[in-house]
Amino acid sequence: MAPKAQQQDVPGTTAAMDPVPDHGEKSYRGSGRLEGKIAVITGGDSGIGRAVAIAYAREGADVVVSYLNEHEDAEDTAKWVREAGRKVVLIPGDVSEPAHCRSIVEKTVAEFGRIDVLVSNAAYQAVYDTIEDVSDEEWDRTIATNLSAYFHLAKAAVPHMPAGGSIIGSSSVNSDTPNPGLMPYAATKGAIANMSAGLAGLLAEKGIRVNSVAPGPIWTPLIPATMPPEKVESFGKDTPLGRPGQPAEVAPVYVMLASDESSYVSAARIAVTGGKPVL
16 A cells, blocks of 8 residues: 655654555465574664564564664554563663663673674655755754764674674665755765765674675655655555565574674675666
8 A cells, every 4th residue: 555645743653654564464474584682783673673583583583672662663663572572671762872872882782792684774854955944953863863873883782792793783775865855864874875885894703794785765664754745645556566664574694694694794785666677
């Protein structure tokens, strides 16, 4: 079902979306691919993050869900993790603050003793018609939330990650075909892909793999919360598949990259774009 014209306040909530996204609640079937792993997912309350949390739990991982302040969405994600028989820890707060990024890692290590998988997924975007519309505060917020948080999380997590660990950054199709109206967001997504590849080289000797995922238009609360209603209504229709993707359609790539099956995959950027190439 195609999105209807709609608008929400930032950061947006799942229940208010029409249609409500598919996170794999009814469809995802696990097979023990992440049995016993400890995973941290930022932006794990909704959208791609929720779908990844559900998939990871059903694959056997315990999950730490970092989120801003969407408590109702976070509790719903936690419910699905618990129903899969796994432990879940919810950590609210703003990842644009370096101290909070370090706190996420500290609380995870205090609870579980280590981190096997780090998914840096929280993001902020807004649509601008001109560069003059981008305030200094909006630019700084976008960089801090999308890119700097990735750095601070990874730096804090690495000392607690064993060989075989996996770090995954959420990039975007905008990483090399930027939407002009999303210029600050697109710039961070290109940097995330670049940082992931560079970090993969730095951490190779530790046996830690680093990759990024480049989703195309995925139906998440970020869309009605940051785009005008007319753009929401046409969201995803310009892809070769002619529709936006669902979070459940992205999560399997995150599972693959987190699993030991991907032991020789590092410095990759994997596209989930509905047919738009990522070069």
